[in-house]
Amino acid sequence: MNFASDNWAGAMDPVMEALARHNTGIAPAYGADPLTESVTRQFCDLFERDVAVFFVATGSAANALALSAYAKPGGAIFCHPDAHIQVDECGCPEFMTGGGKLVSVPGPAGKMRASDLWDAIAAFPDGVVHHGQVAAVSVTQATESGTVYQLKEIQALKHVAASRGVPLHMDGARFANAVVSLGVSPADMTWKSGVDVVSFGATKNGCWCAEAVVFFDLEAARGFEYLRKRAGHLFSKSRFVAAQFDGYLRNEAWLTSAEHANAMARQLAVGIQRAGGRFPWPVEANELFPVLRRSTFERLQAAGARFYEWPAKSLSAEDAPGPDEVMVRMVTSFATPPADVDAFLAHVAA
Amino acid sequence: MNFASDNWAGAMDPVMEALARHNTGIAPAYGADPLTESVTRQFCDLFERDVAVFFVATGSAANALALSAYAKPGGAIFCHPDAHIQVDECGCPEFMTGGGKLVSVPGPAGKMRASDLWDAIAAFPDGVVHHGQVAAVSVTQATESGTVYQLKEIQALKHVAASRGVPLHMDGARFANAVVSLGVSPADMTWKSGVDVVSFGATKNGCWCAEAVVFFDLEAARGFEYLRKRAGHLFSKSRFVAAQFDGYLRNEAWLTSAEHANAMARQLAVGIQRAGGRFPWPVEANELFPVLRRSTFERLQAAGARFYEWPAKSLSAEDAPGPDEVMVRMVTSFATPPADVDAFLAHVAA
C-alpha cells in the first residue's frame, strides 16, 4: 500500500524492453544518433506539428532550462505558489535564469486564475526599470493539487501572457495524466491553447529518467542546445533517453500507463468519500488530497500504508482540517496494484 | 572499425543486467533508497576510506559541480589548455562557479607540470583584489592526450595547490583506464596523492549514464547536495544510476572493461608504429594520436574506419605533422572488437 509518490516506482516493461532493444552496436554521441532522430519524429507526430525536442536529466532541469530560454535581466516568472518551480526545485529556475524572480499568483485548487494573473502582472509595468520585467508565465499540468486546467483556463492565462508579449510555459511532469484526464489531444492541451514550451515529463509515468523540453516556439528553441550544454545536461549516450521515450510513446504505452494511475486515484477517491473522507479539491489526475479523521489516518499508517500528511495552509477556513482531522497526499502510478487500492479502502472503511 | 569515441558504445552486460535486476518494486526517490546506500558503501570500499558520493547526469556536470563546491568570487581554476573543462564544456564550469576563470597551464603530452603551475598561480597573489583569487587546480586523468599522470606528478601538483590552500580536483572521465594503466589502487591515485575530489566517470567505460562526484574532503561535501539540486542534477529515480554503478563495480567489471580498452589501444599503437606511423605522445590509456601518412589516412577512411583528424597545434615543430601527414585521434572502449583492431591494422600495413 505505497502511495508515497509516483517517482518511487521503477520503469514499466515497454521502457525496459526498449532500453534492451536499443543497446546494441555503436551510435554517434550527443544526440546525433538515428534513434534520437526517430523519437523526435514521434514527438512531431504526437503534437501534430514541427517541434524542437531536447532531452534533459530531470524535471527540474526541464523547467529551469525552458524558462532560461526566455530569461531577461530582472525577469519575473508568474506561477502558482504551490508550483514545483516555486517550492521544490531549490532555486534551480532562479539560478538557470541568472537570478529570475518567481512571483506567486495564488488561486484555489492549485490553479492560477487569469484575473489574478492580470493583477499580479500589472505590478510590473513595461519600462519601469526598478520592478524588473515580465518574462514568462508557467502553469503546472496536472497541478500540484491533483487538479487539471481546462483548455479554456489555459487559453485565458495565455491571453494575459500574450498581452505582455511573454510565453506560456507548461510544467508537464504529469503531462500524461492531464491528457488522459481531459480526454483531449496533446496538441489541444499545448500549442493549440497557447503553450509555447512544455516540460514533457515521462519519468513519473514509467521511465527511469526521461524528460524533454519541447518547444512549439521554434525561434526560442534556437540556441537552446547551448543552454542545455552549459548546464551539464547534454547526455553523451543520449540514445538511452531516446530509447526510453521510444518505449514510452510506442503503442500509446504512456496513455495506458496514465489511465491506470488516474483510475486507481479515482477508485481511491470514491472509496474514501464513501467512508466519510472529504476532498477539498476534485481528484482529476493521479494525486489525491483527502481530509481524513485522525483516527483513520493512524489506523492506515499502522496497517503499513505509505503516504504523507500534507500542509493545508492554502485551504479556506471552511475547507481546512478540523482539530480531529488531517489532510494527506496520496499518489498513484502505472505500478499501483489494484489490490493495494482494495486493501487501503478496506482499512478506510473498517 | 569504429574508433570515433568511447561514448559511441552502449552499456556493457553487467550494467544492463544490474538495471534489470534492480527494476523491481518500490523504493524511495532522490537517493534515499537502499541501493544507493549500498553503492555508496562500495565506493568507500573501493577508496579504502569514507567518501561522500553524489550521482549526476554527465561528466561535465560532475566537473563543474565539483569545482563549484570551491567557488570564490573572482576565482581562478588552473588546468591544462586541452582539459575537457577548458575546451569541451561550453562554459559549464564558468557558469556553475558563478563566473570562475579557467587559467590554462600548457605542458607537453596533455599534462601540467608543477613548475609551470607554480608560475601561473603566482600571477594571482593573495590579497590583490584586482586579479581575483586562486580557487582550485584540476587535472584530467587519463589526460585528453591519452597519457596518464604518474603519482609523483599528481603529488607535485598537489604540493603547489596546497601552498595556496586550494583543492586538487581530478576529472576522472577515464578514471578506470588510468587506474589500470598505472596498476595502482584508486586510493593511491586519488586521496593518497592529494586529490580532494574526483569526477568519477563510468559512462565511457560501460554505463549508460553514470557519473559521480566523490569527495575525500568531507567538509567540502557538506552543502553539495544543494549545489547539485540547484543545477537540476538530482535524479528522482536515483536508484537507476546506483544500479548501473552496482553492475559496474561488482566483480571488478569496471577494471576488466578498462583493461580491454587499454589493451586494444596498445595493440593498435604497436601495429601502427610497426607500419611506420609515429606517436608524439605515449599511448597510456584508451586514446591514441598517431601521425599517419595522409595516403594511409585516406585509405583507412575509404575502408570505413571511423576516427577524427585532430588539431596538432600543441605539438612542437619537430613533432608536428609534415605536409604529407595528418594527426588523428582514435579511441577504444570496452566494446571495441579485437577483430576491428586486426582489420584496421591490416589496412594500415597494406
Next chain:
Amino acid sequence: MNFASDNWAGAMDPVMEALARHNTGIAPAYGADPLTESVTRQFCDLFERDVAVFFVATGSAANALALSAYAKPGGAIFCHPDAHIQVDECGCPEFMTGGGKLVSVPGPAGKMRASDLWDAIAAFPDGVVHHGQVAAVSVTQATESGTVYQLKEIQALKHVAASRGVPLHMDGARFANAVVSLGVSPADMTWKSGVDVVSFGATKNGCWCAEAVVFFDLEAARGFEYLRKRAGHLFSKSRFVAAQFDGYLRNEAWLTSAEHANAMARQLAVGIQRAGGRFPWPVEANELFPVLRRSTFERLQAAGARFYEWPAKSLSAEDAPGPDEVMVRMVTSFATPPADVDAFLAHVAA
C-alpha cells in the same frame, strides 16, 4: 512644493565642502588612501566597536552585495513584501546571490512580525534539499511605509533568524531618519539589537552618492572585497566617497539633516490630519502616506505640488481609500524648505 522623493535633492553643504576640501593632491586609489582610513575610524566610533566598512555606488548594490556575503545555493532571504530589495531593485539581490529567492513575509505598516517570520521560515526545514535553505533575514529601517521598527521588534526578528543560524541584515537607506526617530544610538539600533550587517545609506539624506556596507560580523566581511570588486563596485578614486562621508558624519551633520526631514514630515502630518486627511500608518520618519479626498489631491496637484499617488493594496478593507479618496506618498528631505510645507498645508486646508 516637491515631495516626490528624497533622492531628488542634491548634496548638502557639509558634503560639498568636504568634497572640495579633499580634492587636493595625490592619493592611492582603490581605498588605500588615508581619508578612507580616517572615515573607517569614524564609523567605528559611530558604532562604538570595530566594524568593516565598504563603500559601494548605490543602495541597491549595498543591499545585494551584503546579502551575497551570506548566499547559499537555493538560499531564501526573508523580507517584507514592500521591501526595496523585493520590489525596487530589478532582481539585483537575486542576481548577486547567484539566484537567491526573496520570500515575502507580509505584516502591517511595512513591518514583518516575528511570529509571521517564524511561520514563513518553517517552510524551509533544514536538510530538505527541495525547498532550498534559509540564508538571511532582511529588515528595512526606516520602512517603506514611513514607519520605524522598535528595538524590541528588531530583537524579536533576530531571535528567529538566530534560531536558524542566519544573519539579520538591515537596509538602512534611511538609517539616519530611523535613528533620529527612535532617539537611540546607531549601536543600539544595529549590533546591540542583533543586526549583523547594515546597508548604511547616506545618499538620500544629503550626499551625492555615498553608500556603505557595514559589517558587525567581521568573519563574514572577510572576502567581501572580492564580492564588491567582482560586481564592479570598487571605486578607483574611492576617496571621493570617503570625502562625502567625512562631511556627512562630521559635527553630526547627518543627524541634523535627518532631524529636519523628520520634522518636516511630522509637520505635514499634523496639518493634513487637522484638515481631515487620515493616516493608515503612523508617520515616524520622513515618508508619509496620507489618504486624501480626491478633490484635495487634485487641488494640490493643480497648485504644483509634486508627489505620487500610491497603491494601497496592502491596506485592510477598513483602512483602504474609499471611492472618493486617494492614498499618496510624500517624502521630505534635508532640503525640504519649511515654506513649502506651509504652502502645501495652506492648500490642504483651503
Next chain:
Amino acid sequence: MNFASDNWAGAMDPVMEALARHNTGIAPAYGADPLTESVTRQFCDLFERDVAVFFVATGSAANALALSAYAKPGGAIFCHPDAHIQVDECGCPEFMTGGGKLVSVPGPAGKMRASDLWDAIAAFPDGVVHHGQVAAVSVTQATESGTVYQLKEIQALKHVAASRGVPLHMDGARFANAVVSLGVSPADMTWKSGVDVVSFGATKNGCWCAEAVVFFDLEAARGFEYLRKRAGHLFSKSRFVAAQFDGYLRNEAWLTSAEHANAMARQLAVGIQRAGGRFPWPVEANELFPVLRRSTFERLQAAGARFYEWPAKSLSAEDAPGPDEVMVRMVTSFATPPADVDAFLAHVAA
C-alpha cells in the same frame, strides 16, 4: 614625483566647478533629469551621430556590462592577455555575462593582431556546442602597454569580428589619451572604424567617478537599462555623474587634459631614452614602460619617485630586461606637474 597611476589624482577644476554649479535645486532621480538629457546630447555631438549613453560607477562595470549586453551561453570574448578585463577586474566580466570565457589573443605591444584573432576565433566553430560560441571581441584603447591601435588595426579586428557576427567593444578607460594621440575624431576611432560599443572612461582623465557605456549599436542598447539596474549601477542622484561629464566635455577640457598627460609622458620618454633607458614599446599615450638600469631604478626610488616595477614576461627574449635591468610602469595624468617630470629626469640623468 608620483607616476604610480592616473587614478591617484583627484578631479580637475572644470569638473569640480560643474559639480558645484549643478548642485542646486531639485531634479528627478535615476537619470530623468534635464542635465542628463543635455549631456546625452553632448555625447551625440561628440560622436557625430545618435548614441545611447549609460552612466555607471566604474570602468570595470562599464566593460562588464557592455559585454553582458552581448552575452550568450558558453560565450567567448576575445581580448589581449594584458587587457584590463582579463587581468584586473576580478572576474567581473565573467560574472556579469553569466559565466563568459575571456580568450586571450597575445600580440606585441599590448595589441591583438587580426591574423591571430582569426586563428583564435576559428577554434570556436559555429554549431559545435561543446566549445561554446563566439560572443564578442574587445580592444583596449589606449592599450595597457601605453600604445594605441591605429584605425586600420581596429578596422582589421572588426573585419574578423564581423565575419562571425559579433560586436567589437572598446575599453576606453584612456579614450581621451588615444584620441589625442591619434589626432582623429572620436567618431573615426569608434563607429566609423567598426566599434559597436565603447566604455567611455573619464575618471582617470580628470573626473571623480564618471564612466559611461556608449552604444553605437542602438539595437543592443535596448534593455541595457535593466542590465545596469540589476547590477546596482543605476545612480539615484544620477545628475552628479552628468555634472562631471558636463564639466569634462565642455570647452574640450577633456582633450586639453589628455594632451597634457600625453605630453608629460613623451617628455619623460625622451629624457629617459637620452639617459640610456630603453623602451620595448613605443610611448603613444600616458603610460610608459622603460627598461632602466637597476641602479637608476633604485636611485629614483630613493629620491621619492613613485612608480611600479612591472612584470616583463610578455617581452621577447631580446627585449626582456637583463640581469641588471628592471622594467617599470610610469603613468602621467592631467595633474602631473611639469616640475615633477623635470625633477625625475634630472635624477635619471644624474
